[in-house]
Amino acid sequence: MDKQNNNHEFEYQRLEKVLDIIDKKQHALKEQSSKVKEDVVELRKTFWDDITVNMDEMDDIIETQESIKQQSNILAQKERHYGKNYQRMNQLERLKNQPYFGRVDFQEEGSEEVEKIYIGTSSLMDEEEKDFLIYDWRAPISSIYYDYAPGPVEYRTEEETVYGDMSLKRQYMIRNGKMKGIFDTSVTIRDEMLQESLSQAADTQMKSIVSTIQQEQNAVIRHRGSKVLVVQGAAGSGKTSAALQRIAYLLYHHRTNLTANQVLLLSPNDLFTSYVANVLPELGEEPVNQQTFHQFVLKGTDKALRVDTPFNQMEKLMSLKEEEQQPQIEAIQHFSSVAFMEDINHYLEKLNQTNLTFRSIRFRNELLIDKTEIENYFASLEKDMRLPNKIEQLRNWLLQRIREIQKEEIKKDWVLDQIQLLTKDDYMKAYHEAESEHEDSNIQDEEKVLREKIIRKTFAPLKKMIRQNRFINTFKMYMDLIAELNGNNAIQEYKAEAIRLLRKKQLPWELATAYNYFKGEIIGHEVTRPVHLIVIDEAQDYTPFQFAYLKHLYPYASFTLLGDVNQAIYSYASEENPIQENASFKESTERIVLTKSYRSTKPIVDFTSYFSPSNQPVEPFERNGALPEVIRLTKSISEKDALLHKIEEKQNEGYETIAIIAKTADACDKIYQKLHKEIRIKQINEDTKTYQKGIVVVPVYLAKGIEFDSVILADASSEVYSHAADKFLLYTACTRAMHDLTVLYTEEMSPFLSEVPKENYRYATIVER
Numbered sequence: 083m084d085k086q087n088n089n090h091e092f093e094y095q096r097l098e099k100v101l102d103i104i105d106k107k108q109h110a111l112k113e114q115s116s117k118v119k120e121d122v123v124e125l126r127k128t129f130w131d132d133i134t135v136n137m138d139e140m141d142d143i144i145e146t147q148e149s150i151k152q153q154s155n156i157l158a159q160k161e162r163h164y165g166k167n168y169q170r171m172n173q174l175e176r177l178k179n180q181p182y183f184g185r186v187d188f189q190e191e192g193s194e195e196v197e198k199i200y201i202g203t204s205s206l207m208d209e210e211e212k213d214f215l216i217y218d219w220r221a222p223i224s225s226i227y228y229d230y231a232p233g234p235v236e237y238r239t240e241e242e243t244v245y246g247d248m249s250l251k252r253q254y255m256i257r258n259g260k261m262k263g264i265f266d267t268s269v270t271i272r273d274e275m276l277q278e279s280l281s282q283a284a285d286t287q288m289k290s291i292v293s294t295i296q297q298e299q300n301a302v303i304r305h306r307g308s309k310v311l312v313v314q315g316a317a318g319s320g321k322t323s324a325a326l327q328r329i330a331y332l333l334y335h336h337r338t339n340l341t342a343n344q345v346l347l348l349s350p351n352d353l354f355t356s357y358v359a360n361v362l363p364e365l366g367e368e369p370v371n372q373q374t375f376h377q378f379v380l381k382g383t384d385k386a387l388r389v390d391t392p393f394n395q396m397e398k399l400m401s402l403k404e405e406e407q408q409p410q411i412e413a414i415q416h417f418s419s420v421a422f423m424e425d426i427n428h429y430l431e432k433l434n435q436t437n438l439t440f441r442s443i444r445f446r447n448e449l450l451i452d453k454t455e456i457e458n459y460f461a462s463l464e465k466d467m468r469l470p471n472k473i474e475q476l477r478n479w480l481l482q483r484i485r486e487i488q489k490e491e492i493k494k495d496w497v498l499d500q501i502q503l504l505t506k507d508d509y510m511k512a513y514h515e516a517e518s519e520h521e522d523s524n525i526q527d528e529e530k531v532l533r534e535k536i537i538r539k540t541f542a543p544l545k546k547m548i549r550q551n552r553f554i555n556t557f558k559m560y561m562d563l564i565a566e567l568n569g570n571n572a573i574q575e576y577k578a579e580a581i582r583l584l585r586k587k588q589l590p591w592e593l594a595t596a597y598n599y600f601k602g603e604i605i606g607h608e609v610t611r612p613v614h615l616i617v618i619d620e621a622q623d624y625t626p627f628q629f630a631y632l633k634h635l636y637p638y639a640s641f642t643l644l645g646d647v648n649q650a651i652y653s654y655a656s657e658e659n660p661i662q663e664n665a666s667f668k669e670s671t672e673r674i675v676l677t678k679s680y681r682s683t684k685p686i687v688d689f690t691s692y693f694s695p696s697n698q699p700v701e702p703f704e705r706n707g708a709l710p711e712v713i714r715l716t717k718s719i720s721e722k723d724a725l726l727h728k729i730e731e732k733q734n735e736g737y738e739t740i741a742i743i744a745k746t747a748d749a750c751d752k753i754y755q756k757l758h759k760e761i762r763i764k765q766i767n768e769d770t771k772t773y774q775k776g777i778v779v780v781p782v783y784l785a786k787g788i789e790f791d792s793v794i795l796a797d798a799s800s801e802v803y804s805h806a807a808d809k810f811l812l813y814t815a816c817t818r819a820m821h822d823l824t825v826l827y828t829e830e831m832s833p834f835l836s837e838v839p840k841e842n843y844r845y846a847t848i849v850e851r
């Protein structure tokens with residue numbers, strides 16, 4: 083006992099010492115930063131003082147350029163230094179709150195010394211900058227903390243595997259620089275810290291989990307090697323958390339060749355984007371490029387198009403009668419398949435050998451280059467050339483034609499007319515330009531410059547239009563492709579409606595990615611920035627076509643796909659998704675399965691496991707809570723009263739985020755209309771960007787990825803959740819609950835719920851008043 087107290091006394095003293103060093107470092111850094119800042123300001127002010135500008139001879143020009151470059155380098159270096167200091171200041175500020183959360187005592191094989199390794203969100207050296215007082219959680223040695231109980235351990239560095247023995251594993255609960263608890267542990271991570279973390283109320287911002295990462299999650303975070311990592315994880319198993327810590331880990335280990343803006347994180351909706359936005363900054367990393375796949379598609383498509391969202395697609399489908407749904411689903415499945423990508427490739431080959439659909443080029447209401455002329459030029463190009471290369475040649479040819487036309491046009495009277503309309507400023511500018519070109523400038527020179535100016539200005543939009551390939555009517559060709567599709571009745575039926583929508587410039591979601599692919603294969607794909615790592619959360623919602631498209635765009639990128647086959651809410655769109663065990667990947671792939679669920683209490687996990695679509699076992703984290711409640715609403719109580727009553731009850735129980743989840747946006751709207759005059763309630767729709775505490779009403783598909791203290795599932799009746807695809811929605815909705823779950827239904831409960839044994843929930847026939 084005494085020994086332990088002594089031990090703990092040591093820990094308290096050490097914490098004081100570390101905090102003191104952080105303080106000193108902060109002071110030193112502050113001073114250094116203000117000095118660097120002064121230098122930067124001074125250097126900007128006197129930038130030109132140290133440069134002798136001499137443009138007389140070529141040698142002088144080169145020398146001048148060299149000294150400008152040198153001076154800019156010094157400035158950039160100082161600015162970088164300032165930026166680094168700023169980043170370090172933030173790290174130290176975070177360390178002040180919680181310098182470390184773990185310690186392992188490690189003796190390397192063959193060494194006499196036992197090292198005390200303290201682990202925190204970033205590293206800290208002692209005052210002499212000799213020894214580590216804190217190791218970054220991502221350092222190779224830190225992995226033993228997550229992977230082992232005391233005993234023999236090993237970890238990998240870049241060069242080798244290090245073996246040794248871990249004699250102590252300790253956890254610290256430090257909040258605001260104060261030691262709140264110390265736990266020694268013999269199992270992987272003792273549950274106290276995790277229990278404390280998981281039993282907290284839902285937050286509007288996801289938190290980092292570095293202090294309680296579990297062994298199987300650590301394997302995801304530190305995984306290296308394969309080009310594609312697929313993580314199948316049960317609901318609440320920490321996929322999103324692991325994904326974000328993985329990004330932080332990779333950014334740390336590949337500092338020199340991976341930066342935050344080379345990482346693309348695809349998230350399911352905007353709400354989710356804002357929900358997870360803080361995790362990387364909390365870990366001291368820059369935010370990465372995060373967007374939904376819909377936003378990604380919009381960037382590559384024609385601005386004039388109205389592109390449906392996947393949610394529109396689902397809502398549209400749900401609004402159809404049963405007999406109308408099936409052909410629609412069959413068609414959607416066809417467009418989601420890699421076979422459709424092959425159809426497109428064949429079609430493009432055919433187009434390449436015949437001709438494309440071009441637009442004539444008009445200028446000032448006159449036909450400048452007729453489309454048959456463009457077609458002829460296209461036909462004259464070497465047959466085997468790839469389409470984007472042909473288009474490039476065509477573009478250059480058109481621009482050359484325009485330059486020739488410009489030479490003719492510049493002589494015409496309309497140019498002079500335009501000159502008259504120029505402002506005084508334009509005149510003066512042209513005059514000075516003429517003067518700088520010819521010392522003894524005269525009226526003719528001035529007019530020449532002005533004419534050139536007018537021509538450049540007038541032709542600029544036309545040239546831009548050519549550079550943007552708008553002389554090719556890719557959309558029309560895509561419509562033709564759809565119209566020419568062969569296929570069964572379902573495809574034929576679908577085609578007619580699709581063409582009607584396409585004519586109105588409306589692009590159904592199932593045709594959207596394919597259009598971008600089609601267009602990119604003709605004019606070249608616009609990949610504006612290099613992407614080295616693509617992390618896809620909720621990857622089970624991606625069709626084989628969408629995933630193949632991403633791989634086509636970024637053939638050299640590594641992929642981390644995280645998802646749950648049980649939450650495949652667009653399961654109707656495809657019989658396959660990239661998370662499935664049998665998904666086909668061309669490149670080296672590894673698959674990790676996470677079966678333990680951390681979000682929900684044990685009774686909630688047990689309850690939902692009975693209607694998990696894949697029946698794969700889910701292991702609950704042992705956290706207690708009330709049994710879910712299933713309530714049948716009889717005719718004597720309205721839905722409004724029942725909901726108000728339940729919400730009040732949940733608020734009295736102390737829950738801060740309460741979500742009423744319904745199947746569709748329409749159902750949510752009806753609930754909102756009933757309740758918003760009675761209580762403060764927020765309706766979440768596709769445009770909602772941030773997640774706030776309080777009571778919300780949300781359709782299942784927008785609740786994806788996020789969580790609530792208490793969930794009230796509005797209408798789990800048999801007529802709402804009865805099709806195979808509904809099971810995924812029902813499961814997704816119920817697994818959003820962290821501490822408490824209530825399921826309401828009228829008349830008959832969903833057949834999926836009737837599979838749950840009665841002892842796994844509390845049953846009531848009416849809300850008690």
Ligand SMILES: Nc1ncnc2c1ncn2[C@@H]1O[C@H](COP(=O)(O)OP(=O)(O)OP(=O)(O)O)[C@@H](O)[C@H]1O
Pocket residue numbers: 276279280289291294295296299315316317318319320321322323324646649680681786787788789817
């Ligand atoms: N190791 C951990 N330590 C602390 N909290 C954790 C840990 N793992 C998961 N959690 C918590 O469990 C909850 C679920 O995690 P997360 O959202 O990452 O799971 P998920 O697998 O992406 O869930 P879903 O697929 O259901 O959306 C979050 O509140 C997260 O903070």
